[in-house]
Each structure stands twice: as C-alpha cells, then as structure tokens.
Amino acid sequence: MKTNEVIIVDDHLLFARSLASLVNSYDDYTVKFTFQNGSELVDKLSAGMKLPAIILLDVKMPVMDGIATMKWLKKYQPEAKVLALSMEDDEQTILSMLRNGAKGYLLKDIQPTLLKKALDTVIDQGYFHTEQVTNTLMKSLNHDNNTNKEIQLKENEIRFIKLACEEKTYKEIADEMFLSPKTIDGYRHHLFEILGVKNRIGLVMYAIKHKIVEI
Amino acid sequence: MKTNEVIIVDDHLLFARSLASLVNSYDDYTVKFTFQNGSELVDKLSAGMKLPAIILLDVKMPVMDGIATMKWLKKYQPEAKVLALSMEDDEQTILSMLRNGAKGYLLKDIQPTLLKKALDTVIDQGYFHTEQVTNTLMKSLNHDNNTNKEIQLKENEIRFIKLACEEKTYKEIADEMFLSPKTIDGYRHHLFEILGVKNRIGLVMYAIKHKIVEI
DNA sequence: ATAAAAAAGGGGAAAAACACCTTTTTTAAA
DNA sequence: TTTAAAAAAGGTGTTTTTCCCCTTTTTTAT
Numbered sequence: 001m002k003t004n005e006v007i008i009v010d011d012h013l014l015f016a017r018s019l020a021s022l023v024n025s026y027d028d029y030t031v032k033f034t035f036q037n038g039s040e041l042v043d044k045l046s047a048g049m050k051l052p053a054i055i056l057l058d059v060k061m062p063v064m065d066g067i068a069t070m071k072w073l074k075k076y077q078p079e080a081k082v083l084a085l086s087m088e089d090d091e092q093t094i095l096s097m098l099r100n101g102a103k104g105y106l107l108k109d110i111q112p113t114l115l116k117k118a119l120d121t122v123i124d125q126g127y128f129h130t131e132q133v134t135n136t137l138m139k140s141l142n143h144d145n146n147t148n149k150e151i152q153l154k155e156n157e158i159r160f161i162k163l164a165c166e167e168k169t170y171k172e173i174a175d176e177m178f179l180s181p182k183t184i185d186g187y188r189h190h191l192f193e194i195l196g197v198k199n200r201i202g203l204v205m206y207a208i209k210h211k212i213v214e215i
Numbered sequence: 216m217k218t219n220e221v222i223i224v225d226d227h228l229l230f231a232r233s234l235a236s237l238v239n240s241y242d243d244y245t246v247k248f249t250f251q252n253g254s255e256l257v258d259k260l261s262a263g264m265k266l267p268a269i270i271l272l273d274v275k276m277p278v279m280d281g282i283a284t285m286k287w288l289k290k291y292q293p294e295a296k297v298l299a300l301s302m303e304d305d306e307q308t309i310l311s312m313l314r315n316g317a318k319g320y321l322l323k324d325i326q327p328t329l330l331k332k333a334l335d336t337v338i339d340q341g342y343f344h345t346e347q348v349t350n351t352l353m354k355s356l357n358h359d360n361n362t363n364k365e366i367q368l369k370e371n372e373i374r375f376i377k378l379a380c381e382e383k384t385y386k387e388i389a390d391e392m393f394l395s396p397k398t399i400d401g402y403r404h405h406l407f408e409i410l411g412v413k414n415r416i417g418l419v420m421y422a423i424k425h426k427i428v429e430i
Numbered sequence: 431a432t433a434a435a436a437a438a439g440g441g442g443a444a445a446a447a448c449a450c451c452t453t454t455t456t457t458a459a460a
Numbered sequence: 461t462t463t464a465a466a467a468a469a470g471g472t473g474t475t476t477t478t479c480c481c482c483t484t485t486t487t488t489a490t
Contacts, residue, residue, distance in 0.1 A: 012302060012323040014330060018233030025236075036324075087227060108227040109251075115229060156436090167417040169477060182438045189480075190436095199445090200478075202382040204419050208430055215305075215423055371468090384445060398469050404448075405467095414447075414477090 003027070004053035004123060008034040009041050009069070010085070011061040015108075019056070026116055029053075037061045038069030051080050054122055057102070059086035059093055067093070070100035081122055091136055092210055098137075104128035158212060160187045165204050165213045218242070219268035219338060223249040224256050224284070225300070226276045230323075234271070241331055244269075252276045253284030266295050269337055272317070274301035274308055282308070285315035296337055306351055307425060313352075319343035373427060375402045380419050380428045 006029050010016040013036065020031040032052055035041045038061060045051070055073075059066030066084060073080045084102040086093070087109070094105050103122050106115065110130065121128040153161070156177070163173045170188065174181040192198065195206050207213045221244050225231040228251065235246040247267055250256045253276060260266070270288075274281035281299060288295045299317040301308070302324070309320050318337050321330065325345065336343040368376070371392070378388040385403065389396040407413065410421050422428045 014237075014300075014321075014323050014325055014327055015230050015233065017327040018230065018237045021236055021240075022229075022233045085229075106229075108229050110229055112229055112232040154436095165416065165420060167413040167420075171477085180438050182440090183436080185439095185479080186437070188478085192479090198382040200416060201380065201419055204416055205380065205382075205430070208423055215420070369468095386445085395470055397471060400447085401469065403446085407447085 003030045004119070005030055005032045006054050006056060006119070007032055007041065007052045008056045009036075009038060009061070010034070010056070010058035011036050012058070022112065022115070023056075023119075026119070029119060036063075038064030038066065038072070041069065042072050045077055051077060053081065054119060055080055055082045056085050057082050059084055059088050059097060067096050067100065070097055070102055074101045081126070083118060083122060083128070089132075089136065090209070091139070094133060094136055104130075105133045106130065107132060153212070157187055157191060160184065161191065161203060161207045162213050164188075164200060165207055218245045219334070220245055220247045221269050221271060221334070222247055222256065222267045223271045224251075224253060224276070225249070225271070225273035226251050227273070237327065237330070238271075238334075241334070244334060251278075253279030253281065253287070256284060257287050260292055266292060268296065269334060270295055270297045271300050272297050274299055274303050274312060282311050282315065285312055285317060289316045296341070298333060298337060298343070304347075304351065305424070306354070309348060309351055319345075320348045321345065322347060368427070372402055372406060375399065376406070376418060376422045377428050379403075379415060380422050 006023050008016050008020055008023070008031055010019070016034045016036075020034055023029050023031050033044070035044070038057075041055070042064065057066050057069060064072075066086065070082065070084075073082060078101065080101075082102045084094075084097045084105045085108060086097075086105070087107060088094075089107055097105055104118055104127055106118055107130070114130070118128040118130075159177060160173060163176060168176070170184045171181050174184045177184070188200075188203075191203060195203065197203050197206055208215060221238050223231050223235055223238070223246055225234070231249045231251075235249055238244050238246050248259070250259070253272075256270070256272075257279065272281050272284060279287075281301065285297065285299075288297065293316065295316075297317045299309075299312045299320045300323060301312075301320070302322060303309075304322055312320055319333055319342055321333055322345070329345070333343040333345075374392060375388065378391060383391075385399045386396050389399045392399070403415075403418075406418060410418065412418050412421055423430060
C-alpha cells in the first residue's frame with residue numbers, strides 16, 4: 001500500500017510533535033515535515049517542494065497564520081488538500097478558512113480516531129466536515145442578518161479601530177493620525193454603518209471578535 | 216527504576232492523546248489517566264484516587280478550567296505537583312496559576328525535549344520555570360503600576376461590567392439592573408478608579424483581558 | 431470629464447464623564 | 461453593644477465626549 005505524505009503546520013511544537021507520532025502510527029500515512037508557521041511551508045513550496053497528500057494546518061499562528069496561508073495556497077497551490085486543525089471555533093474563522101479552500105475544519109478537541117477518518121475521507125472524497133462545524137456554519141447561515149460577506153476594511157479604518165480600542169478621545173486619535181477630528185468622525189460613522197454597531201463599545205467588541213486588535 | 220505516574224487534564228483530546236504517547240515514551244513516566252477537564256480530576260481525587268507524581272494541567276478548559284482546578288487543589292490537595300501546560304501566555308493567567316500553587320508553567324510551543332526536562336526537574340526540585348515565563352513575570356513585577364494584587368469584584372460590579380460591554384447606555388443598564396442611573400454612575404466611577412481605567416473603553420478592554428465577559 | 435470616495439467642516443442633541451454631597455446599610459472595632 | 465469607619469445607593473449639576481445630520485472641498489478612479 002502506498003503511504004500518503006502529510007505535512008503538519010503548527011506553532012505549538014509539543015502538539016505538532018505529538019500529532020506527528022500519532023499520524024505516523026497509521027500505516028498509510030507518513031509525516032514528511034512539521035513546520036512552525038505558514039511562511040515556512042510557503043518557502044518550501046516556493047522552492048519547488050511537491051505538495052503532500054494532505055496538509056494539517058493550524059489556524060492561530062504567529063508570523064503567517066492559517067488564513068493568510070490558505071490565501072496563498074488558494075492562489076499558488078490550489079490543488080493542495082488542507083485540513084484546518086484548530087481550537088478556534090468561532091464562525092468567522094471557520095468561514096474564512098473554508099472560503100479559502102480548506103477541505104475540512106477539525107477542532108482540536110475531537111476524538112483521536114476522528115483524525116484518521118478525516119484523513120481517509122479527504123483522500124477519498126476530497127473533503128471532510130464534522131457535524132460540529134456543519135452546525136456552526138448552519139447557525140451562521142440562518143443568522144437573522146447577513147453577518148457574513150467578508151467586510152474589507154481600509155488601512156486607515158483599521159488604524160482608527162485599533163486606536164478606538166485604546167482609552168483615547170476621537171480628538172486624540174485625530175491628532176495621532178494627522179487628520180481632522182471631522183474625518184475621524186466620518187470614519188466612525190461609516191464603520192458604525194457597515195459593521196452594524198451602535199456605538200464605540202460595539203466597535204471595540206467587533207474589533208476583538210474579528211481579531212483586528214490583539215488583546 | 217520506579218516509574219512516575221502522570222495525569223493529563225486537557226479538553227483537546229487530540230492533544231491529550233498525543234501528549235500521552237509522548238510521555239509514555241519516556242521510560243520513567245507513565246500516563247495513568249487523561250481527563251477532559253478539571254472536574255473529572257476533582258471527582259476522581261474526591262473519590263479517593265491517590266495523587267500522581269505529576270499532573271499536567273491545561274488552563275483553558277470548559278466546565279472547570281485550570282485556575283478553578285488549581286484553587287480546588289490548593290485547598291484539598293496542596294501536595295499535588297501540577298505543571299500548567301497552556302498556550303495562554305498572558306501575565307494574568309500565568310500569575311493566577313502560579314499563585315494557586317502550580318509548580319511550573321509550560322507554553323505549548325516549547326520544544327518537546329523541554330517537557331522531559333520539566334518533568335524531571337519538578338520531580339527532583341519541586342518546580343520548573345522556563346526563561347520565557349520568568350521573563351513575563353519579571354515584566355509584570357516591574358510594571359510601572361501594580362496591575363497585580365488580584366482585584367475582587369462584587370457581584371453587581373460584574374453584572375454591570377458585562378452590560379457595559381454591550382451597546383447599552385448607562386440609563387438602559389440602570390433599568391436592566393433595577394437601580395438608579397446614579398448608582399450605576401457610582402459603580403462606573405468606582406471601577407474606573409480601582410481598575411485604573413479612564414473611560415468605558417478601558418473598562419471593556421479590562422473585562423475582556425480578565426475574561427469577565429466571554430467574547 | 432464625471433462620478434464616486436475620502437477628507438473636512440458646522441451646529442446641535444444626547445450620553446458619558448466628572449465633581450461634590452446626602453442618606454442608608456454593612457462591617458469592624460472599642 | 462455602642463460607635464466609628466467603610467461600602468452601597470441615591471441626588472443635583474457641570475463639562476466633555478460622543479453621536480448625528482447635512483454641506484463643501486479635495487482626491488481618486490473610470
């Protein structure tokens with residue numbers, strides 16, 4: 001039987017190493033490499049490394065995270081079969097990974113046997129989704145409003161949001177951004193509208209939920 | 216050579232299982248149990264199970280998290296040797312675990328070989344601390360102010376903070392808590408003072424940092 | 431060239447922040 | 461067990477910030 005090559009990308013070395021030994025214990029899978037972040041993977045692929053059968057990709061990583069990695073893969077290696085593997089179970093993250101082509105999304109609290117099944121199913125059918133993740137997605141689809149549709153924020157808007165999460169007045173933010181307070185007021189108003197929030201508190205909560213600011 | 220019993224407490228089954236096989240590969244350590252949360256551990260200890268040589272305890276868990284578990288152990292099983300094992304690297308969490316008696320705090324991105332060293336050192340010397348964690352603690356000690364000293368919030372203050380993280384006016388919060396807006400203003404003022412924040416934004420950020428509100 | 435957006439601004443209402451000040455309730459100590 | 465101190469709750473009013481509506485100018489893109 002031919003063995004399927006697996007690459008693990010996870011900054012938690014302890015986990016990555018442990019996971020590797022688990023995967024290696026399956027006799028039709030072999031871990032070829034473990035990388036600590038997306039950019040190590042991208043470097044190797046850019047240097048001509050051939051795609052493995054499956055990439056197990058963590059979402060939350062420093063340097064180049066799961067979503068950034070998926071975006072790169074979607075563009076330059078769309079054939080890559082990626083299983084996202086993460087403890088982040090928020091809609092936004094899951095949606096983002098799947099939108100960018102992940103073949104499945106496993107939460108790290110799954111039963112170990114499920115990993116084997118996921119690997120097999122991705123090899124056979126090209127995708128694998130747990131009930132848990134499917135439920136999350138369904139919930140998000142039936143969400144009263146459309147919290148979906150990726151909102152693309154401008155550079156200045158992001159700068160503004162970050163400052164709005166600090167204990168600053170809009171006047172101070174305006175000074176720091178070398179803009180008129182009225183322009184800041186415009187940013188504020190526009191963001192309230194497109195993000196569907198009512199006040200600065202809502203803006204801050206949005207920023208945190210969507211990881212625009214790190215806590 | 217006698218083998219040291221280890222118990223792993225971690226809700227991420229995949230990780231727990233993988234970690235167990237890693238620990239079992241050391242010939243002087245044996246994983247006796249893996250539990251999914253603190254309360255499973257507490258149940259077994261309450262039922263008379265004897266303490267293992269070392270407990271590897273995750274911090275972020277549903278049901279009964281690491282800090283709650285440490286508090287229980289401190290009270291009822293102060294002899295327990297616990298190594299906290301977590302990806303949370305924020306001061307507050309680390310401090311809280313160590314204050315409650317953890318013998319060490321390992322971040323999940325450590326080199327796998329360091330785990331063995333940590334286990335050995337805890338057995339031999341009773342504690343083990345990485346440079347990384349020591350640095351975090353030092354930084355917190357030298358922190359301009361005293362962000363330390365666990366602040367004990369009252370029930371009503373916590374209720375208020377949670378509502379303050381929603382897009383509500385103080386008037387609405389007062390109504391919801393059946394209190395005068397002026398009492399709410401008192402809470403606000405008092406919290407600003409004891410938490411060292413300047414405005415409601417600061418309060419919200421504090422609440423999130425200290426996990427008073429879930430996001 | 432023209433439309434769309436970003437930036438800047440005026441004026442005003444509402445909410446938040448702040449400053450004192452009073453009464454009641456709880457807690458701790460004499 | 462009274463008394464002092466501290467915490468909780470409420471009152472009135474001022475200043476500052478936030479929020480909202482609407483207009484003009486400047487920049488950007490088609």
